[in-house]
C-alpha cells in the first residue's frame with residue numbers, strides 16, 4: 001500500500017465543486033508534485049488531506065489507516081504535517097515558540113533534540129530564535145514554517161507553495177532544502193505554481209486543472225511534456 | 236515650648252515669634268501636606284483595589300475575544316452567580332473557605348457549560364449571531380436570578396471571608412479587604428502571565444488566538460483550548476466576584492452587569508485581546524473612577540467610564556496595547 005492514498009475525492013465549497021473525483025498516491029520516500037494554475041484546487045486538496053476540509057465522497061488513507069473523517073489534530077499526531085500556503089507562522093510568538101508549537105503532539109522530552117535538529121538544518125533560525133517571528137524576512141518565515149512542521153517528525157510532509165513571494169535566489173535556497181529533506185528520506189507532497197522548480201525535484205507529478213487531474217507522470221517526463229511546457233513553463 | 240520662651244520678656248517674645256512663626260507655619264504646611272499625601276495614598280489604594288477587580292474581570296473578556304472574537308456579555312453575570320453561590324453556601328453553614336472555592340468552581344463550570352451549549356454550535360456562524368447569543372445568555376442569567384432570589388439586593392457576609400478591620404500603615408488607614416484584594420489580584424495576574432507565556436497550554440492559547448487553522452495543523456486541539464480559555468477567564472471572574480462582594484458587601488441579580496460593562500471598557504481601553512492591556516486598562520479605570528469621586532463628582536463616575544470608552548473607540552479603537560485586528564481565514 002502507498003503511504004498516502006487519495007481515492008475519488010470530491011470537495012465542495014458550498015455549491016462550488018472545487019475537487020472533482022481526484023485520485024492519486026504518494027509512496028514512501030517519494031517527492032510528489034501537484035502543479036496547476038491559480039484556483040486549480042491544489043490548496044484545497046492539501047486542506048482536505050489534513051482534515052481542515054471534508055470530502056463529500058471518496059476516501060483518504062494514510063499509512064493504511066483511513067483519515068477521511070479524522071479530526072485535524074489527530075491527523076497531525078499520526079505523522080502528517082502540512083505547511084500551509086502563505087506560511088501562517090505565529091507572527092506574535094518567538095521563533096522558538098513557533099517551533100515548540102510544531103512539536104505540540106510530541107512529548108516534552110522530544111522538544112530539545114527537535115530544536116537541535118531544526119537549528120542544524122536552518123542555522124539562521126537559531127540566530128533569531130528569540131526574535132518575534134513576524135519580524136523575519138519572507139524566506140526565513142518559510143524556513144520557520146518548514147522547521148515548525150519538521151518538529152513533529154512527520155512521516156509525510158506537505159508543502160503548499162513554499163516558493164511563493166520569494167526572489168529567485170531564495171526560491172533556489174528553499175528548493176535546495178527540499179532536495180536535502182528528500183535525500184534524508186522524508187516523504188514530501190509538494191504543491192507549486194512554479195512547475196519548473198517543482199518538477200525538477202519531484203519523482204512524480206500530477207497536473208491539475210480546474211479541480212481535475214489532467215496529466216501525471218515522472219517529474220522529468222512531465223518537464224519535457226509538450227502540453228506541460230506550453231501551459232506551465234512558458235513554451 | 237513657645238510659651239516657655241515667651242516668659243522671658245517682650246523683646247524675647249518678639250525675637251522668638253519671628254523665629255518660631257515660620258516654623259509653625261512650616262509645621263502646619265507639613266501637616267497639611269502629610270494629610271494630603273495620606274489622602275492621596277488612601278485614594279490611590281482605593282483605586283488599585285477597584286482597578287484590580289476590574290482587571291481580573293477584564294482579562295476574561297479579553298482572552299475570550301482574543302481566541303474566538305466574541306464579546307462575551309454573559310461574563311459579567313458569571314460574577315453575579317459566583318456572589319450568590321458564596322452567599323448561599325455560607326448562609327447554609329459551609330466553611331467560608333470552602334464556600335469561596337465552591338463559588339469559583341461554579342463560575343468556571345457555568346462558563347464552560349455556556350461555551351459548550353450556546354457558543355460552540357455557532358463557531359462557524361456569523362459573528363453577530365454569537366454576540367446576540369451572548370447577550371441572550373446574559374439576560375437569561377439575570378432574569379433567572381431575579382425569579383429565584385427576587386430583584387432586591389441582599390447582604391453579603393463579607394466579614395466571614397475577609398476581616399473588615401483596617402491596618403495603620405505609616406499613618407494611613409488601609410482596609411484589610413483592600414490589601415487582600417490587591418495582593419490576590421496581583422498574584423493571580425502574575426500566575427496568569429506565567430501560564431500564558433511559559434506553559435504549553437498557554438502557548439497553545441496564543442497560537443489559537445493568532446491563527447486557529449494553523450494551530451490545528453500543529454496538532455493543537457482547538458476546541459479544548461477554547462474551553463480552557465473560558466475556564467481560566469471565569470476562574471479570574473470568580474476570584475473577582477468574591478473580592479467585589481467583599482468590597483461592596485451585597486449581591487443582586489444585576490450586580491454583574493455594571494461591573495461587567497466597566498471591565499469591558501477596561502478591556503477595550505487596554506486593547507481587547509491583549510492580556511497586559513486588560514490589566515493596565517483595569518487599573519486605569521479603577522483609578523479614574525476614584526479620582527472622579529475624590530474631586531466630588533461621585534454622580535459622574537459611570538459617565539466618565541463610558542466617556543473613556545467613547546474616546547478610545549473614536550481615537551484609538553485598538554486600545555493602548557491592542558494591535559489592529561486582521562481578518563483570519
Ligand SMILES: Nc1ncnc2c1ncn2[C@@H]1O[C@H](COP(=O)(O)OP(=O)(O)OP(=O)(O)O)[C@@H](O)[C@H]1O
Nearest residue numbers: 013016018036037038039040041042043044045193
Ligand atoms: N473558502 C472558499 N470558499 C469558496 N470557494 C473557494 C474557497 N477557497 C477556494 N475556493 C475556490 O476553490 C477553487 C480551488 O481553490 P484553491 O485555493 O484550492 O486553488 P489553488 O490551486 O491552491 O490556487 P492558488 O495557486 O491560487 O493557491 C478556486 O476556484 C477557489 O476560488
Ligand SMILES: [Mg+2]
Nearest residue numbers: 042043044085
Ligand atoms: Mg493554493
